[in-house]
Amino acid sequence: MRYTLNFMILASAISFSACDRNDISKSSQVLARVGEKNITTTSFERQIGSMPESVQKLSSQGLGKKAVLESLVNKELLYAEALKKNVDKSADLLKKLDDQKKEMIINTYLQNEVIGKIKVNDKEVENFYTANPAEFKDHEEVRISQIVAPDEAAAGEIIHKLELRRDFGELAQVHSTDKVSAVRKGDVGWFSSAKLPEDVRESVFKLPLGGVSKPFKRADGYEIYKITERRSVSYSLDQVHDTIKAQLFNEKLLNEMRILVDGLKKTTNVQINEALLR
Numbered sequence: 001m002r003y004t005l006n007f008m009i010l011a012s013a014i015s016f017s018a019c020d021r022n023d024i025s026k027s028s029q030v031l032a033r034v035g036e037k038n039i040t041t042t043s044f045e046r047q048i049g050s051m052p053e054s055v056q057k058l059s060s061q062g063l064g065k066k067a068v069l070e071s072l073v074n075k076e077l078l079y080a081e082a083l084k085k086n087v088d089k090s091a092d093l094l095k096k097l098d099d100q101k102k103e104m105i106i107n108t109y110l111q112n113e114v115i116g117k118i119k120v121n122d123k124e125v126e127n128f129y130t131a132n133p134a135e136f137k138d139h140e141e142v143r144i145s146q147i148v149a150p151d152e153a154a155a156g157e158i159i160h161k162l163e164l165r166r167d168f169g170e171l172a173q174v175h176s177t178d179k180v181s182a183v184r185k186g187d188v189g190w191f192s193s194a195k196l197p198e199d200v201r202e203s204v205f206k207l208p209l210g211g212v213s214k215p216f217k218r219a220d221g222y223e224i225y226k227i228t229e230r231r232s233v234s235y236s237l238d239q240v241h242d243t244i245k246a247q248l249f250n251e252k253l254l255n256e257m258r259i260l261v262d263g264l265k266k267t268t269n270v271q272i273n274e275a276l277l278r
Contacts, residue, residue: 034073044069048068114256128247137234138234141233142204143230144204144227148176148220168212169185
C-alpha cells in the first residue's frame with residue numbers, strides 16, 4: 001500500500017513537472033515554443049535589431065511585435081520540416097554555408113582589426129569642406145528622369161517614339177521596367193556630376209534642359225535619361241557634414257585595406273595561373 005502511494009506521488013510529481021515544463025505562460029524569457037524549440041526574448045530582440053531602423057519602432061510595439069513573432073514561429077516550423085527532408089545534408093547547401101561562414105569571419109575580423117579602429121574627427125571634415133569649395137558652393141545639379149527598357153530592341157522602339165514627340169513621362173509610366181520610378185513618370189531625383197556613373201557622367205550631365213540621352217546598357221536592361229531641371233545650390237558644412245565624414249571614412253578604409261592586404265601578400269605565397277585565367 002505504501003509502495004503504491006509513493007508511486008502515485010512520484011507519478012504525480014513527474015506529471016506536474018512535465019506540465020510545468022511545457023507551460024511557457026509564466027516564463028520571463030520564452031515568448032513561444034515550436035515543438036522543442038524555444039523562441040526567447042533575446043532572439044526576438046535580435047530579429048528586430050537586424051531590421052532597418054525605419055521599421056524597428058513599428059516592429060517593437062502592438063501588431064508589429066506579433067508580426068515579428070509570427071515570422072519567427074513560421075521560420076522554426078519551416079526549418080524543422082526542412083530538416084525532416086535532409087535539406088541540411090545537401091552538398092550544394094553545405095558549400096554555400098561554408099562560403100557564408102567565411103564571409104562572416106572575414107567581416108568580423110575586419111570590424112575588429114580595421115573598421116572599428118578608423119576615426120574621422122570634425123576637424124578633418126571641416127578641412128575637406130574648406131579645401132573643396134567647388135563641391136559645395138554654387139554646385140550644379142540636374143534632375144533626371146529615366147526609362148528602363150528590358151533589351152536593346154525595346155530601347156530602340158522607345159527612342160523612336162520619343163523622336164515622334166511622345167511624352168517621356170507617359171512612356172516611362174507605360175514601358176519602364178523600373179516600377180519605382182515609373183509611377184513618378186521616370187523621375188529619379190537630383191544628381192551632381194560626381195554622383196552619376198562614370199560611363200554616363202560626361203554625356204548625360206552636359207545634356208541641355210529637356211535633352212534625352214542615347215540608351216545606356218545596364219545590368220537590368222537599357223536606361224534612357226532625360227534632363228528635366230537644372231539648378232545651382234550651395235551646401236553649408238552642417239548640411240554635408242555626415243556625407244563628408246562617410247566619404248573620408250571610406251577613403252581611410254580603402255587605404256587601410258590596401259596596406260593590410262599588401263602586407264599579407266608579402267608573407268604568404270600567392271600564385272596566379274594566368275594562362276588558365278585567360
